[in-house]
Amino acid sequence: MNDTIAAIATPYGSGGIGVIRISGPRAFEIASILFSKTRVPGKYTADQNTCVLVSHRVTHGFILDKTDLDNPCVLDEVLMIPMRAPRSYTAEDVVEIQAHSGTIVLRSILELAISSGARLSEPGEFTKRAFLNQRIDLTQAEAVADIINARSVSSLKFASSQNLGELRLQIQQLREPLINFLSRLEASIDFPDEVETFEISLSEAEQLDQVIEKCQKFIQQHNDACFLRDGIRIAIGGEPNVGKSSLMNRLLERDKSIVTPIPGTTRDPIEEGLNIDGIPFVIIDTAGIHETDDLVEIIGIEKAKDHIIDADLILLMKESGSVFSDKEFQKMIPSAKNQEKNMDGNPDKKVILVINKIDLAQENSDKMDLTSLPPAYAKIPVIEISALLNQGIGQLKKKIVDICIRDLSMETSAVIPNLRHKKALELTLSFLESVKIGLARGQEEETLAIDLKNSIDSLGTITGETASIDILDTIFNNFCIGK
Numbered sequence: 001m002n003d004t005i006a007a008i009a010t011p012y013g014s015g016g017i018g019v020i021r022i023s024g025p026r027a028f029e030i031a032s033i034l035f036s037k038t039r040v041p042g043k044y045t046a047d048q049n050t051c052v053l054v055s056h057r058v059t060h061g062f063i064l065d066k067t068d069l070d071n072p073c074v075l076d077e078v079l080m081i082p083m084r085a086p087r088s089y090t091a092e093d094v095v096e097i098q099a100h101s102g103t104i105v106l107r108s109i110l111e112l113a114i115s116s117g118a119r120l121s122e123p124g125e126f127t128k129r130a131f132l133n134q135r136i137d138l139t140q141a142e143a144v145a146d147i148i149n150a151r152s153v154s155s156l157k158f159a160s161s162q163n164l165g166e167l168r169l170q171i172q173q174l175r176e177p178l179i180n181f182l183s184r185l186e187a188s189i190d191f192p193d194e195v196e197t198f199e200i201s202l203s204e205a206e207q208l209d210q211v212i213e214k215c216q217k218f219i220q221q222h223n224d225a226c227f228l229r230d231g232i233r234i235a236i237g238g239e240p241n242v243g244k245s246s247l248m249n250r251l252l253e254r255d256k257s258i259v260t261p262i263p264g265t266t267r268d269p270i271e272e273g274l275n276i277d278g279i280p281f282v283i284i285d286t287a288g289i290h291e292t293d294d295l296v297e298i299i300g301i302e303k304a305k306d307h308i309i310d311a312d313l314i315l316l317m318k319e320s321g322s323v324f325s326d327k328e329f330q331k332m333i334p335s336a337k338n339q340e341k342n343m344d345g346n347p348d349k350k351v352i353l354v355i356n357k358i359d360l361a362q363e364n365s366d367k368m369d370l371t372s373l374p375p376a377y378a379k380i381p382v383i384e385i386s387a388l389l390n391q392g393i394g395q396l397k398k399k400i401v402d403i404c405i406r407d408l409s410m411e412t413s414a415v416i417p418n419l420r421h422k423k424a425l426e427l428t429l430s431f432l433e434s435v436k437i438g439l440a441r442g443q444e445e446e447t448l449a450i451d452l453k454n455s456i457d458s459l460g461t462i463t464g465e466t467a468s469i470d471i472l473d474t475i476f477n478n479f480c481i482g483k
Ligand SMILES: Nc1nc2c(ncn2[C@@H]2O[C@H](COP(=O)(O)OP(=O)(O)OP(=O)(O)O)[C@@H](O)[C@H]2O)c(=O)[nH]1
Pocket: 239, 240, 241, 242, 243, 244, 245, 246, 247, 258, 259, 260, 261, 262, 263, 264, 265, 266, 267, 286, 287, 288, 289, 356, 357, 358, 359, 360, 385, 386, 387, 388, 389
């Protein structure tokens, strides 16, 4: 923390602008060694340049390589943005140099900064410094990584609200009543003569229940949001040749899966990311499910069934005019027990029946009567399409979004804990449950105090107040260099 770090903050490669970031006590000094307001080297001394670097004022100038003092040369024309502590990203003195973006030019400027006294930063070190200088908490630092890695507008919105400190605030609100409760408990341990047998007050009991409830809600929100972070998994399943691969290609708007008139074309499951209305999905084309002796197909069918069980949404495909039976439905949507688990006990909830090849039905003028489907199919939404003629695909996409979003209970402004937060919340819950059981059984105050303290500490690991070095390393090592 006492040294000055530097890194290229923008991606490698050619581009309009590339940024070099310098942070630490010598940032201004190092920047002014490299910088000159004039392209005529030597006209300005380093001292004069130091005066030029006024905090939070963009300054135009040139980066000079003065390795050969008699013959200094201009490396690039740049804009310099000096920011005095604590009004910077790291809360230290920071200088950002906006140069032209090219691997060689940026590396050369970085090397100059390093030879002038800076050290190449570790991954995530700028953000780590912002955290250690208490400008941001751990949830905000993690949100920075989430913003960079966001794969959809909705995950970006969640990350941004976390970046503004919303989760930190809510975790602090959970810790507060627990800390108050603990101090009263400790007082009764420390001054047994003054405090009679400890009893939890009505409001403390209520607050404890509220904290437990809130932790449970956070965990639920994490589970819901996994959909949005990792993509909602949609498996396309059905008998061979019904047009599953054709539908996959239509949804992706490109030819990803092989389509042929030969039944059994798709063997291995084929996965691809897809964005509909800013929501990330992962779509999986699977082998056609049917009875077969072909060993390769059998393996493919097993994989297909696994994907169908794991999927958040199943597009069950049938050909227009084909026969529908409950028995076949059970075969296509295997392991009803697992499905019930996936679908909150309602197996009809996340299947869309996709009737394909309606172009053929129209030709034969024998459109299906969808009102008399057997019971297993009766409750699920039906969309008719022609994958070949690209008909009904927009309607299907709309249905997919409706069904998936309907199930997400949270609002877009909700605070979403990540997996690390979720584990800490689960630990907090287990300690709080022990406190509750202990209170009910009239356990000694010392034991209650230990459980309560542990619950407070585990909440503290979320914001970083009680996070260990290991946790910090794991988080910041996942960042890129320059962030
Ligand atoms: N007329 C018509 N033909 C279609 C339609 N959709 C797909 N097909 C044709 O049906 C045949 C099978 O299509 P695929 O997409 O390969 O079917 P699949 O379900 O992936 O087949 P498998 O991988 O073998 O299980 C191909 O010849 C497609 O051109 C459609 O909407 N109308």
